[in-house]
Amino acid sequence: MKVRTQRGYTLVELVIVVSTIALIAAIAVPATTSTGSDKQLEVAAEEFATAMRFARSESLRTGKPHGFRQTVSDKRIRVFSLDETTIPPTLIYDIHHPVDKQLYDIELDLQSLAAADSVTRNVVFRGTCNKNAEAYFDANGTPWCTDPTNVLLESF
Secondary structure, three states: OOOOOOOOHHHHHHHHHHHHHHHHHHHHHHHHHHHHHHHHHHHHHHHHHHHHHHHHHHHHHOOOOOEEEEEEOOEEEEEEEEEEEOOEEEEEEOOOOOOOOEEEEHHHHHHHOOOOOOOOOOOOOOOOOOOEEEEEEEOOOEEOOOOOOOOOOEEE
């Protein structure tokens, strides 16, 4: 009768390999993931971009001016329609969010995933704008300052 020898790894060898892989993963994973505050800032920026896109799409869809207002002090963004029949034009905050059907008024401090320590803006107009926290889109989707309404928005 022939004796069979078993081939394989011992328990000690397996434990050493698994421990080494776990150690490498523990070192590598934190270096490749963003911090919580980075993620919150990213979500906050996405909220602003979404509000701006929504205001523009509503302007194109309805043929009426819609815009957004960013408030730095309370870290807030609101979407409005613009009543051009008054002088100066009146901002009407009656636009509803397309998902939750509430008024489009986002306060970042109340959004658990979109909190930000501070909110600033980098606005560039092609002229002097009295209220650089407000911009609207005309029926063609072109961005303008709300006061005066004839100053073109270059970047926000």
